[in-house]
Amino acid sequence: MTAVEDRPDTDASSAKEIGRDRRRKEDQRLITGRTRWTDNIALPGMLHLAMVRSPFAHAKIVSIDTEAAKAADNVVTVLTGADLGEAQGVCINAWAITTEQVTPTHVPMPTDRVAFAGETVAVVVARTMAAARDAAELVDVEYDELPAALDLKKSAADEVLAHPDLGTNKSAFWKFDSEEAGTGGNVDQAIEKARGDGIVIEREYRQQRLIPAFMEPRSTVVDPTGEQITMWSATQIPHILRFALAATTGVPESKIRVIAPDVGGGFGGKLQQTPEEMITFAVARRLGKPVKYTETRSESLMTAHHGRDQWQKLTLSAEKDGTVTGLKVELTADLGAYVSLVGGGVPVLGAFMFNAIYKFPAYQFNCQTVLTNKTWTDAYRGAGRPEATYAIERLMDELAAEVGVDPLVVREKNWITHEEFPFTTVAGLEYDTGNYEAATEKAKASFGYDELRAEQQRRREAGDRVQLGIGVSTFTEMCGLAPSRVLGSLNYGAGGWEYASVRMLATGKVEITTGTSAHGQGHETAFSQIVADRLGVAFEDVEILHGDTQISHRGLDTYGSRSLVVGGEALVRAADKVIEKAKPIAAHLLEASVDDIEFSAGRFGVRGTDQGLAMAEIAMAAFAAHNLPDGVEPSLDSDATYDPVNFNYPHGTHLCAMEVDTETGGVLMRKYTCVDDIGTVINPMIVEGQVHGGLAQGIAQALWEEAVYDDSGTLVSGSFVDYLLPTSADTISFDVQHNSTASTTNTLGTKGVGEAGTIASTPAVVNAVVDAVRHLGINDIQMPCTPERVWRAIHDVRGSGTTDTEGAAMPHFDESTGMQGTTDRTDGANQ
Ligand code: MCN
Numbered sequence: 018m019t020a021v022e023d024r025p026d027t028d029a030s031s032a033k034e035i036g037r038d039r040r041r042k043e044d045q046r047l048i049t050g051r052t053r054w055t056d057n058i059a060l061p062g063m064l065h066l067a068m069v070r071s072p073f074a075h076a077k078i079v080s081i082d083t084e085a086a087k088a089a090d091n092v093v094t095v096l097t098g099a100d101l102g103e104a105q106g107v108c109i110n111a112w113a114i115t116t117e118q119v120t121p122t123h124v125p126m127p128t129d130r131v132a133f134a135g136e137t138v139a140v141v142v143a144r145t146m147a148a149a150r151d152a153a154e155l156v157d158v159e160y161d162e163l164p165a166a167l168d169l170k171k172s173a174a175d176e177v178l179a180h181p182d183l184g185t186n187k188s189a190f191w192k193f194d195s196e197e198a199g200t201g202g203n204v205d206q207a208i209e210k211a212r213g214d215g216i217v218i219e220r221e222y223r224q225q226r227l228i229p230a231f232m233e234p235r236s237t238v239v240d241p242t243g244e245q246i247t248m249w250s251a252t253q254i255p256h257i258l259r260f261a262l263a264a265t266t267g268v269p270e271s272k273i274r275v276i277a278p279d280v281g282g283g284f285g286g287k288l289q290q291t292p293e294e295m296i297t298f299a300v301a302r303r304l305g306k307p308v309k310y311t312e313t314r315s316e317s318l319m320t321a322h323h324g325r326d327q328w329q330k331l332t333l334s335a336e337k338d339g340t341v342t343g344l345k346v347e348l349t350a351d352l353g354a355y356v357s358l359v360g361g362g363v364p365v366l367g368a369f370m371f372n373a374i375y376k377f378p379a380y381q382f383n384c385q386t387v388l389t390n391k392t393w394t395d396a397y398r399g400a401g402r403p404e405a406t407y408a409i410e411r412l413m414d415e416l417a418a419e420v421g422v423d424p425l426v427v428r429e430k431n432w433i434t435h436e437e438f439p440f441t442t443v444a445g446l447e448y449d450t451g452n453y454e455a456a457t458e459k460a461k462a463s464f465g466y467d468e469l470r471a472e473q474q475r476r477r478e479a480g481d482r483v484q485l486g487i488g489v490s491t492f493t494e495m496c497g498l499a500p501s502r503v504l505g506s507l508n509y510g511a512g513g514w515e516y517a518s519v520r521m522l523a524t525g526k527v528e529i530t531t532g533t534s535a536h537g538q539g540h541e542t543a544f545s546q547i548v549a550d551r552l553g554v555a556f557e558d559v560e561i562l563h564g565d566t567q568i569s570h571r572g573l574d575t576y577g578s579r580s581l582v583v584g585g586e587a588l589v590r591a592a593d594k595v596i597e598k599a600k601p602i603a604a605h606l607l608e609a610s611v612d613d614i615e616f617s618a619g620r621f622g623v624r625g626t627d628q629g630l631a632m633a634e635i636a637m638a639a640f641a642a643h644n645l646p647d648g649v650e651p652s653l654d655s656d657a658t659y660d661p662v663n664f665n666y667p668h669g670t671h672l673c674a675m676e677v678d679t680e681t682g683g684v685l686m687r688k689y690t691c692v693d694d695i696g697t698v699i700n701p702m703i704v705e706g707q708v709h710g711g712l713a714q715g716i717a718q719a720l721w722e723e724a725v726y727d728d729s730g731t732l733v734s735g736s737f738v739d740y741l742l743p744t745s746a747d748t749i750s751f752d753v754q755h756n757s758t759a760s761t762t763n764t765l766g767t768k769g770v771g772e773a774g775t776i777a778s779t780p781a782v783v784n785a786v787v788d789a790v791r792h793l794g795i796n797d798i799q800m801p802c803t804p805e806r807v808w809r810a811i812h813d814v815r816g817s818g819t820t821d822t823e824g825a826a827m828p829h830f831d832e833s834t835g836m837q838g839t840t841d842r843t844d845g846a847n848q
Pocket of ligand 1: 281282283284285398536538539540543544575576577578579580695696697698699701710767768769770771772
């Protein structure tokens with residue numbers, strides 16, 4: 018990856034903060050360790066928890082013998098679900114996608130039956146963490162194992178029930194039809210017509226289950242002493258968590274304070290009201306003492322919610338020249354054992370994105386969510402949109418192959434041109450701005466598209482053992498979640514607004530609170546840049562406070578790449594209110610009319626004169642209150658709650674070159690270029706980091722990561738030995754660029770970036786791998802494209818004896834370019 022560490026902050030004399038590289042303020046404390054992670058918190062008399070977890074995917078709890086554990090050294094008590102009773106509350110589902118949704122009750126610590134391997138059945142409370150974990154081994158639980166619903170398709174057919182009392186595994190069926198919605202035509206008719214005189218592409222893709230493996234495992238401390246119960250948690254959603262705790266335990270919301278201190282990553286995986294948080298809260302209340310629970314990495318992989326896990330059945334119709342006419346999506350989505358906080362809605366987020374940047378005249382989306390006896394699923398970076406993007410971008414490559422043209426040609430034939438914005442899509446969204454042509458041209462030039470295509474051709478003709486594939490992904494996404502009315506129409510349980518406050522302190526410094534809750538995104542830096550420009554104050558003078566419901570008392574937190582476009586807009590509006598509040602004070606002090614006061618670069622001036630006062634001077638005057646106009650309050654602060662009127666639509670063109678060793682199945686990334694359009698860039702250095710991290714996660718889905726369960730429902734990829742998380746050594750130096758069309762959905766013209774790299778990259782990589790071997794007769798390889806899977810695909814077509822395969826017998830093996838799996842090459846291409 019690019020070494021951003023060596024990049025200095027850009028030109029300090031530049032007047033503007035927005036658009037400027039700024040090293041992240043928060044990194045000072047993070048990299049020097051002068052900060053507080055939840056697990057660092059130590060309170061007087063604090064006790065430690067360890068969870069006793071089910072080894073079975075599905076079993077009746079016959080008995081729990083806690084005596085031996087209770088007698089162990091330093092153990093205070095052992096509690097079961099029966100002991101805690103209703104005080105443990107329930108884990109809520111905030112998004113029932115239909116009114117008929119079948120939703121099993123999710124008690125944090127069940128008393129009668131476990132529904133996935135890893136579910137908690139008892140909790141040990143001890144004076145040290147080690148004592149708690151040791152004693153957890155002594156809790157003797159007798160189970161009566163039940164058949165487990167594991168395979169997604171079989172579970173959808175109700176072969177084995179995940180929750181026998183519910184009588185079905187089918188949780189909800191959700192449908193969108195363009196004809197019914199009035200946004201397009203009849204998809205079945207479009208497909209029927211194409212069967213007669215056009216092209217019909219039918220494919221089934223698997224979105225494997227992934228684990229959002231954040232750096233800091235989940236951790237929670239609850240202090241029930243004092244007037245309020247305080248919870249520190251490594252969470253993305255302190256505000257939502259406080260609401261959920263209050264709503265499900267009966268403790269008044271005003272008596273609960275939730276603090277998300279520095280949080281070491283989340284990727285959607287900490288967008289949850291977890292059983293562990295609920296149990297910790299209940300135990301602290303019961304014992305009246307502070308308690309802490311920190312999970313081990315194995316617990317994290319096994320029980321923090323998982324992501325993706327879908328089967329996608331797709332039918333695309335087109336005219337013979339590649340003009341698309343219809344798209345039908347039939348999705349089966351694995352919810353796992355429970356319907357998590359927003360998990361049921363994740364596929365619905367994808368529903369609006371399958372049509373992507375293309376002008377489909379007809380579209381239908383059908384989704385069946387299914388309960389199984391596996392870890393529950395929910396948002397994972399991109400949440401629904403990577404799945405949709407994968408499907409459509411893979412399909413566009415298939416269509417191009419069928420028509421016999423370059424994948425970019427078929428895309429260009431069908432995409433929305435820049436003159437057509439704003440454009441209402443067949444899924445009913447209004448895309449505000451974009452320029453797919455410009456992003457693609459820039460990407461092609463930087464990537465060396467034509468040269469790489471020529472090289473690919475040469476290698477094919479020469480029958481090289483190592484073939485070259487080029488993958489394209491011209492993605493868009495909807496982020497900036499979200500207009501509250503739209504969320505309401507989708508039956509979501511909350512809104513999508515965001516809150517910010519701006520307070521000018523007497524000394525001229527600025528204190529900001531935001532309802533967003535960063536956990537690695539660098540809000541403190543980027544938001545300081547926005548405020549510095551807006552109020553004309555120094556970047557260093559802005560302090561951003563967040564992640565504490567007592568300090569930033571309103572908010573809907575961080576996910577869905579919403580923080581800048583929704584939270585940043587709230588901040589701009591609050592800052593503008595402060596400017597408006599300051600104007601009468603300035604006019605009064607300058608003995609001018611308010612109408613003559615102009616604000617520019619931090620100074621309130623009198624039009625047509627050189628008289629003026631700085632923002633800091635007005636702040637001091639407002640604080641001292643010695644000489645304020647009548648009726649003006651002695652303070653200079655304001656706040657704003659902003660509810661967006663539209664989503665936000667970043668887009669980009671991602672191009673990937675992969676080398677595939679047709680003898681071993683080994684794949685190696687040769688080049689990756691992306692040109693993203695995220696509107697106005699606030700901090701290029703942060704954005705580059707976001708894109709890098711996002712790309713690594715998307716590429717990992719394409720090539721390495723997969724959560725695998727065995728036939729009994731045990732997670733066999735339960736450690737980093739088996740769950741293949743990439744390191745920087747596994748990726749290459751990415752070519753990251755931008756093309757900017759300002760968004761009209763917010764004042765700053767920005768678009769979100771937090772998920773862009775993840776959403777775009779997975780299909781780019783798989784398209785490249787498939788492209789490298791398409792001439793052999795291969796049109797799909799299931800993710801992750803491990804050497805074994807690639808080798809099997811090649812082996813299978815060779816075995817079938819197709820002419821193509823025989824024609825590509827790969828006679829020229831060059832030792833110097835040989836690849837094994839995904840290990841680095843010695844020529845430095847992977848550095
Ligand atoms: N930004 C910018 N200019 C833009 C867009 C964004 O400077 N045009 C900056 C923002 O100011 C912010 C960062 O980039 O500092 C990301 O902004 P945004 O796109 O608004 O996304 P969020 O802050 O809402 O972050 C959520 C997003 C998601 S959904 C996941 S998942 C994710 C991600 O961000 N998880 C992350 N990035 C992550 N980064 C880290 N380090 N850790 C995670 O867990």
